[in-house]
């Protein structure tokens with residue numbers, strides 16, 4: 008209903024604007040200059056509107072940060088996340104500064120130099136000095152950004168596999184994720200899609216049954232990670248491209264059939280802990296309020312209410328992969344080493360599972 | 363009639379000049395014998411004049427109208443999926459009407475959502491902003507601004523339009539196939555696009571998409587070759603390369619980029635067709651789908667991504683450079699000032715063109731590409747920001763101390779500079795491989811490319827239409843409607859795309875059919891509603907434009923010869939369109955295209971065909 012109202016009002020507004028211009032045109036005085044070329048009056052008016060538009064851009068920016076600043080970058084939960092965030096805010100500061108200045112110059116000049124019959128433009132065609140300035144300044148700024156960015160990039164992408172890193176396979180298929188842990192021996196068994204049909208379909212990620220390293224592998228549907236320990240992901244897909252996107256950990260890597268991709272990070276806060284952070288508490292409160300309001304409508308029309316929301320880390324699919332792409336996610340639980348080990352011990356190994 | 367001016371052509375790469383006057387004359391003469399110069403006694407039939415025309419001015423109109431029609435389809439699609447995003451899984455009567463069996467009870471099907479974003483993206487990028495923008499204005503302006511009677515080959519020119527037409531028709535036809543149109547995203551990454559088992563759109567819909575694009579590429583290659591040859595060989599006497607208007611420079615370089623990069627897309631499409639239909643494994647390996655292990659071995663989807671983006675990124679500039687060229691022209695004319703830093707502008711066009719072919723990897727930072735390669739692409743990508751910045755600053759300096767005439771075209775040109783800056787700056791974030799990790803494929807990307815490429819180029823298209831409408835149709839568009847069109851569009855464009863940065867930073871992936879299936883993104887739902895409202899408003903504003911465009915053709919005020927007091931040659935040709943553009947001699951050129959408000963001249967503009975006065979110096983540009 009609200010939608011219908013909004014739609015109708017939108018259509019009405021546009022009709023109103025249209026009619027208004029019609030009326031304006033019809034009500035022109037007799038001596039009106041009906042040329043379709045901008046007159047001094049037009050120039051004056053449009054120049055002032057240009058200035059207003061500058062204010063609009065600033066206002067929109069301020070409004071957006073004020074209103075939506077809180078959704079902007081979720082809490083970081085990995086060690087490199089902090090470096091990432093610093094780089095991001097630094098780069099933002101730079102472009103924000105440039106944006107503010109250049110938009111001001113552009114729109115202010117448009118306003119200030121709005122034309123009229125008496126004005127004469129300055130014949131100013133070239134200035135090696137000025138052009139030098141605005142070639143060199145961006146070059147220096149960009150050189151800084153490139154260097155800073157590349158250090159961070161190399162830092163994030165270099166995987167030094169130390170012995171106590173946890174190796175986890177992320178396995179994508181239309182439309183869900185699975186994770187595989189290496190088990191006691193710390194080595195993932197070989198795998199290929201050719202083995203998927205073995206054991207009546209119970210070989211969920213296609214582990215090679217002849218590779219003994221795979222016997223103690225553990226395949227699960229919920230990703231558990233121990234806090235403060237490096238996790239190295241091996242990422243596979245069985246059908247189309249998917250992308251393992253873990254926004255809280257500032258982590259993303261595509262899942263490509265026929266390839267094994269890698270990404271590594273160190274989670275540095277447990278799910279329990281992060282749920283207590285004020286930002287997260289606030290987010291949960293906000294979402295639950297939205298869900299509560301929606302539920303009231305639902306109940307009123309005889310449906311079930313929505314479940315309340317509790318914060319969890321998520322692994323999202325971030326590469327278009329088909330109809331249910333929007334609904335392909337896996338819960339991530341970050342916990343202490345003991346909790347993690349206890350949980351892992353409870354899961355059946357591959358050998359146990361296929362029997 | 364005999365005198366056509368001296369037409370000399372230089373054979374590229376040599377010092378040999380040949381006189382092509384004679385040969386050319388024969389061609390044109392034969393026209394002229396038919397119907398003389400004032401085209402009152404045309405013997406042309408309706409078919410040769412309006413349909414299979416070989417006249418560049420008519421072909422330009424054909425491109426424009428086809429592009430606008432495709433634009434209506436593309437924008438209507440975006441409104442449909444925006445409705446779905448704002449009010450997910452809500453039932454809409456309009457879905458029922460337009461989508462039929464794909465929206466049972468008016469609720470959009472997820473596959474159709476993907477099909478809509480796919481076809482929307484394809485249409486907007488290729489059909490509207492490549493063919494519609496560059497096809498229209500390259501055709502109209504290259505011969506008129508360099509002082510040529512037509513394109514080097516009018517016949518090829520006609521063929522390229524009709525290939526484009528076939529391609530458009532196929533793309534539209536693909537909307538009606540049983541299993542639905544292509545739905546793998548406009549980037550059609552395999553295996554999704556290769557396997558009908560993966561999604562229904564990858565059956566006949568994808569076949570049509572690929573065939574349509576093959577025609578499109580053929581069309582744009584023929585067109586581009588024609589543009590290049592025309593600019594290099596058919597310039598009138600005195601029109602040296604350094605006197606070319608920046609529009610022509612932009613069209614020339616755009617055509618060159620197209621010739622370099624479109625064939626690579628064609629090969630990608632052909633290999634994909636082979637994988638789809640003939641069982642090869644260029645892009646596929648180790649696939650298990652729908653309970654079956656497929657036979658493909660050894661191919662790589664990442665290879666496809668490389669091939670696709672080798673075109674895909676230059677494509678951004680194929681879309682953008684003509685818009686920037688148009689903006690240069692419109693801004694200089696309406697600021698009544700020479701474009702600032704002509705040489706730097708040409709230099710940056712060339713630099714952008716070169717760099718644009720070596721940055722494609724920035725679309726692939728997280729595909730599993732070697733991180734070192736990622737570093738290289740970050741480096742080249744951020745380099746391209748330098749010539750882009752130079753262009754932006756030069757535009758700003760051009761309007762500084764100008765005498766700005768706010769014709770509707772000028773508003774759109776300034777709007778272009780504004781969105782080009784806003785969108786370009788976020789490119790610095792996305793081009794940084796480290797930062798792209800968390801932003802890749804989120805709405806932040808959607809915000810970025812819409813502002814920098816979509817909206818900027820669209821503004822370029824509008825600026826061009828408002829500016830050259832008198833040249834194309836001999837009548838003026840209504841300026842008041844133009845103003846209203848601009849301001850509603852400008853406000854809603856920021857209203858649509860600015861908030862998308864925020865939901866993208868929140869981690870919201872693009873190409874999601876709904877964001878409320880799980881609670882995590884519930885707190886951005888209201889932002890999505892706001893975006894959709896602005897999108898509807900933007901859509902409504904385009905109706906104003908269409909109305910103005912069509913009604914002015916019949917009821918617009920008759921245009922004068924040179925309404926914007928412009929210096930370039932197209933305004934010296936008669937308003938009434940004739941074959942060969944100028945009834946008598948082709949004007950000769952004596953100066954660059956930007957003598958606006960030159961001290962010492964009475965008027966505030968001196969057309970290119972006016973000889974230098976005694977003692978007047980041509981600017982050492």
Ligand code: HEM
Pocket residue numbers: 437440441444479480482483484486487491546547548549808812815816817820858872873874897900901
């Ligand atoms: C009323 C104006 C427009 C609106 C509201 C709009 C909105 C959108 C949205 C919401 C998406 C989908 C993002 C996603 O889920 O991935 C999208 C995709 C896209 N749009 Fe637009 N858009 C508009 C105009 C344009 C223009 C002018 C262009 C020209 C370049 C364009 C090019 C694209 C492309 C290339 C895609 C990517 C499609 C894909 O994800 O496969 N759009 N647009």
Ligand SMILES: [Cu+2]
Pocket residue numbers: 179180181182248249250324325326327328332335
């Ligand atoms: Cu997926």
Ligand SMILES: [Cu+2]
Pocket residue numbers: 674675678721722724725
């Ligand atoms: Cu690119």
